[in-house]
Amino acid sequence: MAKDAFDLVIGLGVTGHSVIRYLADQGMPVRALDTREAPAGLDDLRAEYPKLKIHAGGFKSGWMKRARRLIVSPGVAVSTPAIAEQAAEGKEVIGDIELFARAASRPLVGITGSNAKSTVVTLLGEVAKACDAKPGVGGNLGVPALDLLREDAGLYVLELSSFQLETTYSLNAQVASILNVSQDHLDRYAKFSDYVAAKQRIYDGCQVAVWNRDDLATRPQNPAPREVTFGSHPEAHYRLDAERQVLTCQGEELLRLDELALTGHHNAMNVLAVLAMSDALGFDRATALATIKVFKGLPHRCQLIAEAGEVRWINDSKATNVGATLAALxxxxxxxxxxxxxxxxxxxxxxxxxxxxxxxxxYLRAALLLGQDADKVADGLAGVPCERVADMAAAVARARQLAQPGDAVLLSPACASFDMYSGYTARGDDFTARAKEVTGG
Structure with missing residues (x-):
């Protein structure tokens, strides 16, 4: 390495901070920049690393040219001209997952999908823990991948976004899965096929590919050494038999749906994916089944938060795309x-x-629509009674008026939340608080 060479970390969110920590631990020379004038946590970062050179408020062309490689956070598009220019000149452009893959010495499970990946990653992590596999669970969910290297893990279970996979080249997962693919992030990808191609990178170098037999976009475009499928399709290895309301493996009954704490056919698919990966990893199936039965899901993901007057109130604020809302609905x-x-x-x-x-x-009695693109959602729901509401308080109040015994009030926005909230968590918390007010807690 040249005497004045350095890595340049681009983007100072949670991922960028984890990259800086990792490189500092390795004794690697590093600098950082963010296009925002005052990214969150900047003062804390400067206090922790007083010698770290940081530039905020744009790209610093001199640093971009002199850096030996660019380590780009998933929130920053690699198609950004300042980054693309350096890539075109042959400079290495990678992300945190590529750094992780080069350093990890334990087996790795990589999971992606438009929806449900957090639920599946968490549940597989619980199964691995019950089977004494000492899992390190994180990535796009929870603990940043590079921070997991500080743990004494026997197995890594990573949630991976399409943005992370764009800058990953040597994942080589023992087990890799695309759970489902639906339209998402089309504000960042020129066309849907580009989004699918980013997801497909998870299979590169994997030993076992677990894919959704009901969704051919999840099938590896290049054959994997071993492929295992799940779904309701008659040829799926791990199958939902909707008529009998059971989950099977090669015809063998594994679970009845009424044994699950999770509800809905979309969650049955998540369980099938976990069972397929658990078996591929060699985990004890009885232990896996026992763990799966009691798993109640994650906050903001089809979470039952109140029930009154025979009406269920369900928080699915994490549904930030059409596919997620379709699954929940x-x-x-x-x-x-x-x-x-x-x-x-x-x-x-x-x-x-x-x-x-x-x-x-x-399935709908009515749709209550709010936010920036309420009219566009209404256009897609032609034939359904739709009402525009000003905010969450108005939505909850109107839902209470409309709901009848046996109904469910479902917050499942199909949209991002940043026009009204700091994120989907804040949106879900608002819904939860207001639903508990109108139902008496």
Whole structure:
């Protein structure tokens, strides 16, 4: 390495901070920049690393040119001209997951998908823990991947976003899975096929590919050494038999749906994916099944937060794309005797909402729409009674008026939240608090 060479970390969010910690631990020369004038945590970072050179408020061309490699956070598009220019000149452009993959010495499970990846990663982590595999669980969820290297893990279970996979070249996972693919992040990708291609990178160098037999976009485009499938398709290895309401493996009954704490067919698919990966990792199946039965899910992901007057109130604020809302709407609509009152809307990220139309007409009593792209969501729900509401308080109050015994009030926005909230967690917390007010807690 040249005497004045350094790594340049671009983006000072949670991931960028973890990269700086990792490189500092390695004794590597590093500098950092962020296009924001005052990124969150900047003062703390400067206090922790007083000698670290940091530039805020844009790209510093001199640093970009002199850096030996660019380590780009997932929130920053590699197509950004200042970054793309350096890549075109042959400079290495990678992300935190590539650094992790080069350093990790334990088996790795990589999981991606448009929806449900946090639930599947968490549940697989719980299974691994119950089987004494000492899992390190994180990535796009929870603990940044590089911070997991500080733990004494026997196995890594990583949630990976398409943005992270764009800058990853040597993952070589023991088990890799794309759970599902639906329109998302079309504000960042020129076309849907580019988004799918980013997801497909998770299979590069993997030993076992676990994919969704109901969603051919999840199938490895290049054959993996071993492939295992899940879904409701008759040829799926791990299958939801909806008629019998059971989960099977090669015809062998594993679980009845009424044994699960999770509800809805979409969650049954998540369980199948976990079972397929658990078996591929050689975990004890009885222990896995026992763990799965008691798993109640994650906050803001189809979370039952109140029930009163035979009406369920469900927080699915994490549903920031159409595919996630479709899964929740269908899964819950099939599971309740009444209808669904849907609260949706926000920043649509360039999505097409018409795929929600048919199931909405089947399962919805009404849709209460708020936020920046409420009108676009309404266009996609043609034939469904839609009302615009000013905010979450108005949505919850109106939902209470509309709901009948047997119904469910579902916050599943199909949109990002940043037009009204700091993130989906704040949106879900607002819904939860207001739902508990109108239901008496």
């Amino acid at each position: 269908t899964g819950i609509g099939e599971a309740i005797p009444g209808k669904v009152i849907l609260i949706a809307g926000g920043q649509g990220k360039g999505q097409e909402f018409s795929p929600m139309g048919e199931p909405a007409r089947q």
